[in-house]
Amino acid sequence: MKKLLLPALVALSTSAALAQTTPTTDPSLAVPLAVAPAQAIPNPLTTYGFVDGYYGYDFKYDNGNNRQSFLYSHNRQNEFTINQAVIGVRYDDGKVRGALGLHAGTYVSANYAAEDQALRHVFEAYAGFRPFAKAWLDLGIFGSHIGFESAISKDNWTLTRSLMAENSPYYESGARFTYEVGPKLTLTGLVLNGWQNIRETNQAKALGTQIQWKPSDKLLINSSTFYGNEQPTTEAVRRRYFHDFYITYAPAERVNLALIFDVGKQQSATASNYDTWHTASAFLKYKLTDKLSTTLRGEYYYAERGVIIQGIKPNTTDANFRVAGGSLNMDYAPTSNVVFRIEGRYLNGINGIFARSDDAINKSYGNMTTSIAISF
Numbered sequence: 001m002k003k004l005l006l007p008a009l010v011a012l013s014t015s016a017a018l019a020q021t022t023p024t025t026d027p028s029l030a031v032p033l034a035v036a037p038a039q040a041i042p043n044p045l046t047t048y049g050f051v052d053g054y055y056g057y058d059f060k061y062d063n064g065n066n067r068q069s070f071l072y073s074h075n076r077q078n079e080f081t082i083n084q085a086v087i088g089v090r091y092d093d094g095k096v097r098g099a100l101g102l103h104a105g106t107y108v109s110a111n112y113a114a115e116d117q118a119l120r121h122v123f124e125a126y127a128g129f130r131p132f133a134k135a136w137l138d139l140g141i142f143g144s145h146i147g148f149e150s151a152i153s154k155d156n157w158t159l160t161r162s163l164m165a166e167n168s169p170y171y172e173s174g175a176r177f178t179y180e181v182g183p184k185l186t187l188t189g190l191v192l193n194g195w196q197n198i199r200e201t202n203q204a205k206a207l208g209t210q211i212q213w214k215p216s217d218k219l220l221i222n223s224s225t226f227y228g229n230e231q232p233t234t235e236a237v238r239r240r241y242f243h244d245f246y247i248t249y250a251p252a253e254r255v256n257l258a259l260i261f262d263v264g265k266q267q268s269a270t271a272s273n274y275d276t277w278h279t280a281s282a283f284l285k286y287k288l289t290d291k292l293s294t295t296l297r298g299e300y301y302y303a304e305r306g307v308i309i310q311g312i313k314p315n316t317t318d319a320n321f322r323v324a325g326g327s328l329n330m331d332y333a334p335t336s337n338v339v340f341r342i343e344g345r346y347l348n349g350i351n352g353i354f355a356r357s358d359d360a361i362n363k364s365y366g367n368m369t370t371s372i373a374i375s376f
Contacts, residue, residue, distance in 0.1 A: 044091055044092055044093035044094075045089065045090075045091050046089070046090050046091075046092075047087075047088070047089050047090075048086070048087075048088055048089075048090065048101075048375070048376070049086060049087045049088070049375065049376045050084065050085070050086040050152055050154065050373065050374070050375045050376075051082065051084075051085045051086075051373065051374050052082065052083040052084050052085070052105070052153050052154070052371055052372075052373040053080070053081070053082050053083070053371065053372050053373070054074050054080075054081065054082075054083050054159075054369060054370060054371040054372075055079070055080050055081075055369070055370055055371075056074055056076060056077045056078070056079070056367060056368065056369040056370075057077055057078055057367060057368050057369075058077040058078070058365070058366070058367040059366040059367065059368075060356070060366075061077065061356065061365070061367075063356065063357070065077055065078060065079050067367070068354070068365065070163065070166060070167060070309050071160075071161075071166055072107065072110040072111050072161075072166050072170075073107050073110075073111075073151075073153070073160060073161045073166065074106070074107075074153075074159065074160050074369050074371070075106055075107075075110050076106050077367065081105075081106055082104070082105040082106065083105050083106055083107050083153065083371070084103055084104075084105040084106075084107040084108065084151065084152070084153070085103060085104050085105050086101055086102070086103040086123050086152070087101065087102055087103075088100055088101025088102065088123060088124065089101075094130075095129060095130050096128070096129045096130075097127075097128050097129070097136070097138075098126060098127040098128060099124050099125065099126055099142075100124070100125050101122070101123035101124040101125070102121050102122065102123055103121060103122075103123040104121055107151065108120060108121060111151075111170055111171075111196070112198075114197070115197070115198050115199060116198070116199050119141075119198045119199065122141055122198070123151075123171075124140075124141055124142050124143065124171075125140050125141045126138045126139060126140025126141060126142050126176075127139060127140060128176075134179060134180040134181075135177065135178065135179045135180070136176075136177070136178040137175070137176070137177050137178075138175070138176045138177075138178070139174075139175050139176075140173065141171065141172075141173045141198055142171070142172065142173075142176060143170070143171055143172075144168070144169040144170055144171055144172050144196070145172070145176075145188055145190060145208055145209075145210040145224050146168050146169050146208075146210075146224045146226060146242075146244045147164070147165050147168050147169075147224070147244055147246075147260075148165070148222075148246045148248075148258060148260045148281075148283075149161050149162060149165035150170070151170045151171065153341075153371065153373055154339055154373045154375055157256070157258065157283050157285050157295045157297075158283070158295050158297050158327060158329050158343060159329050159331075159341040159342075159343040159369055159370075159371055160327065160343055160345060160369055162260075162279075162281045162297065162299045163279060163281075163299055163301040163323060163347075164260065164262050164279040164280075164281055164299065164301060167301075167308055167309055168196075168242075168244065168262065169195055169196035169226075170196060171196060171198075172190070172192050172193070172194075172195075172196060172197075172208075173192065173193045173197070173198045174190055174191050174192035174193055174205075174206075175190065175191045175192075176188060176189075176190050177189045177190070183214075184213060184214050184215060185211075185212070185213050185214075186210075186211075186212045187209075187210070187211055188208075188209065188210040188211075188212075189207075189208070189209055190207065190208035190209070190210075191205055191206075191207060191208075192205065192206040192207070192208055192228070193205070193206070194206050194228055194230055195226065195228060195230050195240065201230075201231075201232050201233070202229060202231065202232055202233040203233060204228060204229040204237075205228070206226060206227060206228025206229075206230075207226070207227045207228065208224070208225060208226050208227075209223075209224065209225045210222070210223070210224045210225075211223045211224075217250075218249060218250040218251070219247070219248070219249050219250075220247065220248045220249075221246075221247050222244075222245065222246050222247070223243070223244070223245050224243070224244040224245075225242065225243050225244075226240070226241075226242040226243075226244075227239070227240070227241055227242070228240055230266070236269075237267070238266055238267040238268075238269070239266065239267050240264065240265070240266040240267075241264060241265045241266070242262070242263070242264035242265075243262070243263055243264070244260070244261075244262045245260070245261050245262070246258060246259065246260040246261070247259050253287075254286060254287040254288075255284075255285070255286055255287075256283075256284075256285040256286075257282075257283065257284055257285075258282070258283040258285075259280075259281075259282050259283075260280065260281045260282075260283075261278075261279070261280045262277075262278065262279045262280075263276070263277070263278040263279075264276070264277050264278070264307075264308065266307055266308070268305070268307075275303075275304045275305050275307035276304045276307075277301075277302060277303040277304060277307055277308050277309075277321075278302055279299070279300060279301040279302065280299070280300050281297060281298065281299035281300070282297070282298050282299075283295060283296070283297050284296045284297075291332060291333050291334060292330070292331070292332055292333075293330075293331045293333075294328065294329065294330050294331070295328070295329050295331070296326070296327075296328050297326055297327045297328075297329075298324075298325075298326045299324065299325060299326065300323070300324045301321065301322070301323050301324075302320065302321065302322050303320065303321040303322075304320050305319050305320060306319065306320070306321045309321045320350075321349070321353070322349055322350050322353075323347050323348065323349035323353060324347070324348060324349070325345065325346050325347035325348055325365075326345070326346060327343055327344060327345040327346070328343065328344055329341055329342060329343035329344075330342055330343075337374060337375045337376060338372070338373070338374050339371075339372075339373050340370075340371070340372050341370065341371045341372075341373070342368070342369070342370040342371075343368070343369050343370070344366070344367075344368050345366065345367050345368075345369070346364070346365070346366045347364070347365045347366070348363060348364045348365075349363050349364075350363055351363050
């Protein structure tokens with residue numbers, strides 16, 4: 001009897017222990033339920049980097065290695081160089097966010113030439129928090145709220161920037177308030193030091209707004225505005241009004257369209273009237289394969305008396321800046337973080353706009369640019 005009782009007690013004890021450790025079973029399935037794995041908490045601190053190396057060649061151009069004075073990205077020709085190299089960190093835990101990024105390259109030399117030397121290599125530096133649900137308040141240096149094209153070339157449909165992008169802000173400094181009305185509508189209001197400047201140049205502040213509406217996955221509509229006095233303290237007030245509008249649409253899986261229109265007005269030097277500029281561009285992007293795509297761009301730029309375009313004055317009785325042209329590029333992305341691009345571009349304007357030492361009334365300009373960009 002003792003020999004039979006001992007194994008029975010052991011069996012009962014083992015069964016009780018298993019009852020405490022075995023997962024609950026679904027009676028209908030008569031198999032153990034799976035234990036849900038613990039969800040990984042995303043790291044709020046991330047790092048990023050980007051390098052854009054390029055070579056450009058200008059046709060019938062004898063003014064050295066600098067391209068036209070109103071081109072600021074990929075603005076060197078017959079030279080192997082870096083347009084932009086960026087490294088940075090970002091923090092976002094859903095309630096607090098911030099970023100610090102540094103950069104160098106020919107893009108920096110051209111766009112930040114007027115900035116303090118201690119600030120020229122700051123790509124972004126801002127801190128922000130949510131004052132209430134669906135809203136962000138940021139303070140510092142950040143990307144511009146204006147335009148379809150950004151400073152990071154890999155994010156743009158074309159390798160080089162359109163004239164309208166080159167001559168409107170790439171970056172700005174100030175306070176930015178963003179309100180997420182819903183998944184399809186975002187509103188932004190800004191108080192800025194000015195039109196693409198980190199350091200303040202006068203005692204006035206500029207104002208900006210942005211509305212982004214995405215009624216569907218295929219359609220995006222953007223409206224951005226700017227108002228401010230952009231003259232140094234020593235000069236008379238010259239108010240600037242500006243509006244940027246663009247729309248992107250994907251009519252098919254491999255096709256994307258974008259239409260952009262800008263218009264601005266600024267008080268003339270005498271303040272008795274306003275100089276106007278307006279510009280438009282259209283993009284057609286077609287994805288040939290998963291790794292290969294092409295983009296066709298057409299553009300037009302008009303600036304009355306050369307306003308905004310660095311005071312360009314053509315060698316002609318017509319003092320207005322007027323240029324139209326187009327570009328075609330091919331993009332090859334062997335992996336998700338590398339893209340090889342080549343682009344041909346042609347611009348045509350009024351007599352003298354592209355003057356050369358051997359042709360003072362030259363009105364056409366063409367170039368080729370190629371780039372390899374990597375992001376991480």
